[in-house]
Amino acid sequence: MTPLFVDADIRKASTLPSEFYTHPDYFKASAEKIFSKSWHFIGDTDELRLSNSLLPVTLLPGFMDEPILFTRDKEDVIHCLSNVCTHRGNLLVEHPCSEQQQIRCRYHGRRFDLNGKFRHMPEFEDVENFPSEKDHLPSLPWGRWERLLFASIKPASGLDDVFKEMKERVSFLPLREFKPAPSRSRDYLVKANWALYCENYLEGFHIPFIHQSLNNVIDYNSYSTELYPHSSLQLALAKGGEDAFDLPPGSPDYGKPVGAYYFWVFPNMMFNFYPWGLSINIIKPMGPSLTKVSFLTYIHDESRLDSGAGQLLDKVEREDEAVVENVQKGIQSRLYHQGRYSPKRETGTHHFHRLIAHYMNQ
Ligand code: FES
Ligand SMILES: [Fe+2]
Incomplete structure (x- = not known):
């Protein structure tokens, strides 16, 4: 991919080259280079109204395909987590649900608290250095503007700056x-x-x-x-x-x-x-x-x-x-x-x- 150049002086500048809009390499690269560093609109806080509820969201299906999970715990604190089990990578939550005390993986039974902390894993008694930090669900940056929820993977700028x-x-x-x-x-x-x-x-x-x-x-x-x-x-x-x-x-x-x-x-x-x-x-x-x-x-x-x-x-x-x-x-x-x-x-x-x-x- 050729680097893109657009002159800062609009009077001298030319638009982006047409390859940017047509070549699959630019398209694929933009998922990491642009969208993984940006903020994404998730939805309305109404979708996460009750304590002990879970809201799975896929960021940009068919493009980024990043499975994330919003939770509201029993203290009404909202968390944004990876929706991927830290054991062998099963997708944890497939549908929005409420009255959940824990997040439980259906594959081999690993359990997490609603803040993402690893809680329990069957048949792992002899495993060394377990559990470790790596067994918790990764937390993601998130934010809200009144009733609108946003999340990001690794934002280039804070939500407050952007908005x-x-x-x-x-x-x-x-x-x-x-x-x-x-x-x-x-x-x-x-x-x-x-x-x-x-x-x-x-x-x-x-x-x-x-x-x-x-x-x-x-x-x-x-x-x-x-x-x-x-x-x-x-x-x-x-x-x-x-x-x-x-x-x-x-x-x-x-x-x-x-x-x-x-x-x-x-x-x-x-x-x-x-x-x-x-x-x-x-x-x-x-x-x-x-x-x-x-x-x-x-x-x-x-x-x-x-x-x-x-x-x-x-x-x-x-x-x-x-x-x-x-x-x-x-x-x-x-x-x-x-x-x-x-x-x-x-x-x-x-x-x-x-x-x-x-x-x-x-
Ligand atoms: S993948 Fe989740 S418990 Fe095995
Ligand atoms: Fe228009």
Whole structure:
């Protein structure tokens, strides 16, 4: 694999080379180099509401395939552990369950406490140096933002650092009162590389060309992008009369008719805040040219669901899918290698490409 280079000066820079999106080597390497060092959205704390409950999760099935296990012990302390038995590697817990005092391996009966500490193993009386530290279940870094749970294998940065700017900017919203709306949540399969999906999301440049109806409710001229170390924000102001946030005087956006906050967190999480609530999009790589996009909906104010920039999610998604799938077909051409950026409209995409190059070259 050739090292990736994206110039820090967007006026001089070229985009990532097309091999990054088409060659299986880059795809495979990104599981370790990018995704094992990033934070992953796990789900809602509601899924782990009871003490003595277990919640198994596979990080990015079909790509990372890392089996992890969230537990809530009898003191209501949450732990994030490896879900692999330290004896001969059996998968410990296959389904969410409650009323569990211990974690018990079904293969040969090894038992662990809910904090991952080795507790008992049958037929091991003569084994030397046993049990040792290696017999406990490894703990993984995890964190929460109000009701949202996250975990990582070996994070390059702490969760608080990664989420800092977003948490501050929308601190006026009572996220803990937002209600999950599974009936409005859905998955989309996109026949394109995960990074093409993200970089499309990261520029509003295509809105007037691809999203006619979205363009009718937001003000394209004032559409802006703010870059942070691990994330970025696209701020869409509502066109006159369209629904906007009721911002408190302490907000840096006070006085502006903000129709949507589009936050992206490297590499694959999108947090779209609308006056009605939150749409979380998780971009899951499945193959060099196959991606699953999961939309998770949280409602804050049901009465505003059908207004403003946030009313068109399904339509906008299908428009994005169609163009991103076309790009996947185009980018594998023998006659295309890379392109250039608009310094005015593509700073978010340039920032994303810089982060990819940084992680991939380590
Ligand atoms: S693999 Fe778990 S007890 Fe043997
Ligand atoms: Fe789009």
